[in-house]
Structure formats: C-alpha cells, structure tokens
Amino acid sequence: MSPARTSAGAAGAPAPGALFPDRAAIEAAAALIGGRVRRTPVVDVEYAPGRTVTLKLEQLQHTGSFKPRGAFNSVLSASERPELLIAASGGNHGLAVAHVGAALGIPTEIFVPETAPQVKVNGIRSRGATVTLVGSSFAEAHQASVARAAETGGFQIHAYDGLATLTGQGTLGREIESQVPDADTIVVAVGGGGLMGGIASWWAGRAGIIAVEPVGCPTLHSALAAGEPVDVEVSGIAADSLGARRIGNGGFAAAVNARATSVLVAPEDIVAARQFLWRELRIVAEPGGAAALAAVLSGAYVPAPDSRTVVVVCGANTDPSDLGL
Numbered sequence: 001m002s003p004a005r006t007s008a009g010a011a012g013a014p015a016p017g018a019l020f021p022d023r024a025a026i027e028a029a030a031a032l033i034g035g036r037v038r039r040t041p042v043v044d045v046e047y048a049p050g051r052t053v054t055l056k057l058e059q060l061q062h063t064g065s066f067k068p069r070g071a072f073n074s075v076l077s078a079s080e081r082p083e084l085l086i087a088a089s090g091g092n093h094g095l096a097v098a099h100v101g102a103a104l105g106i107p108t109e110i111f112v113p114e115t116a117p118q119v120k121v122n123g124i125r126s127r128g129a130t131v132t133l134v135g136s137s138f139a140e141a142h143q144a145s146v147a148r149a150a151e152t153g154g155f156q157i158h159a160y161d162g163l164a165t166l167t168g169q170g171t172l173g174r175e176i177e178s179q180v181p182d183a184d185t186i187v188v189a190v191g192g193g194g195l196m197g198g199i200a201s202w203w204a205g206r207a208g209i210i211a212v213e214p215v216g217c218p219t220l221h222s223a224l225a226a227g228e229p230v231d232v233e234v235s236g237i238a239a240d241s242l243g244a245r246r247i248g249n250g251g252f253a254a255a256v257n258a259r260a261t262s263v264l265v266a267p268e269d270i271v272a273a274r275q276f277l278w279r280e281l282r283i284v285a286e287p288g289g290a291a292a293l294a295a296v297l298s299g300a301y302v303p304a305p306d307s308r309t310v311v312v313v314c315g316a317n318t319d320p321s322d323l324g325l
Contacts (some may be wrong), residue, residue: 020254026170059316067096073168082155088145098129160192161248169198192244193251200258229312241288291316
C-alpha cells in the first residue's frame, strides 16, 4: 500500500485529501497554537550503566497530555468559529477539548466510556464540559458523539484520526528538534496514531520512529502486518489512553511513510517504567504515558550505543497511589 503524501496549500495548510501533514503545515500550526500550549522540557536520564536517553516531558502539557496541541489546532484552523465542541475520548482527548472550550469560551460536550478513569472524568467536568458516559469502549462513545454532532451541528474533534489533529500533534516533533537537534531516534507510544503520526510526519527520513504499543492494544502492529488498518481487540492497563480498536488512516499512512518500527511491550514492563519514572525523577506518568520508556527499559527496543534517542513521556492523568512504591 502506498500512503498518500501531502503538498502544502495556502499558508502552509495541507493539500485537500492529504492523510498526514508536511513540515510546512506543522510550522503553520506551531505559529497558530504557540501562545496556547506549553513548551515542555527535556531531560537526560541514565537508564542503565553508561546508557542514556533524553525524555521529552510532555506529561507537563496543559491537561497532563499532548492532546491540547491537536485540539487547539483543530478549532483555531476551522473555517468558522464553532458554536459547540463535541468529542469522544477515553479521557485525555476529552480533557484537552474541554480545556480548549474553556479557553475559547465555547460550550463543550464530551462522550466517554463508562470504564474511563474517574480522575479523567472529574478533570473534564472541572473544566465546564458536559460529560456523557456511554458504553464500555471508545468506539461506543465515538458512535454516540457522532450522533450528537449530527443532531446539534456541533464541531466534532476526533481523538486521533483527523488531519488538523495530526498537524497539531506534529508540533511536538518540531519542538523536539529545536531542543535536541541531533536526535536520530524518536520513541513514542501509539494508540490511535495521532501523536506518532504527527511526530513521524515531522521527522520522516531524518530520524527513526519507534512506535510502541502494549501487547493488548496492537493497532499499528496489526495494521502493518495486514498492510492496512484493521480492527483489533483491546485490553490491558493502558487501554484507556492507547485502546483504539483501529489505527487511524492518517497515523498509519504517516507510519508507513516514515518506515516506523513497531514494538510491543508487556503490562509488567509498563508498570516498571512508571515506577522508574517516579523513583528516579519523581515523575508521575499514566500507563500509556510510560509505554514508550517501557520499550527501552525492557529491551524491547535497544538504542544503538551512539544513538541520540528521545523518548516521549506523553501523559500523567492517573492516581499516583497506584504506583506501588
């Protein structure tokens, strides 16, 4: 399968029909949202004797994850100012859209599965959004959100499979380059593929992309094996943030274009990565947020000795009492 490439349109906008953005579009998004998102720090950490990686601490972003980048870009790049924002989410995307709605003064409705972590549901409500609990999976919440958008004419922001979303998430890849210009490998977790797809769009052909998924949520891994996005069963400790049943079309195309390497990690490896982050750096990360580091710590991915590897810690919305330390 040959994924569609993009060409820049007016003011750096992706060409109509593009599945993933080019660097010009990501540059334009960075200018558009720059005053509304944080430039999160990086820190070097020795994970084994004489072995170091650089962590990109995106869990310090507004709402505790990278998601506001894509949500702000989706709304601010819309042809008309939306009167109502609607989204489905396992939690983090809902938090981001609620944050965007509050920041821009736009009413917001978020649909989440009944299994969503309470800490995330509470965070969405605290930002003034209306929360509807529906079903047991993101897919069911998404169906409900689609119906609500059709009923109200609200502006729907997909959690991961939208070009504006990928473009906004790509600003994280751009930011990494400004902080670690000699990076040659980016390790990033994959759920629906929005973050990985955005980062891969920025770095394609210039750095290796290591795409990490829990064994219970192998959406990209299965898609690469099949040659196209396919449905998978999802389960496990990171399913609330990485539990998409199917990789997004844009994320898949960007991964293929960047020749991303797919890596799977076990639940116990994710637990160990969360504990490492807390023990060594006093960083609280949710399971999905620690998945990329789990690949390095477990040996599922082994950086070359001379590699300049950046690992994205992408989410912190969790109850720290479950760290087990």
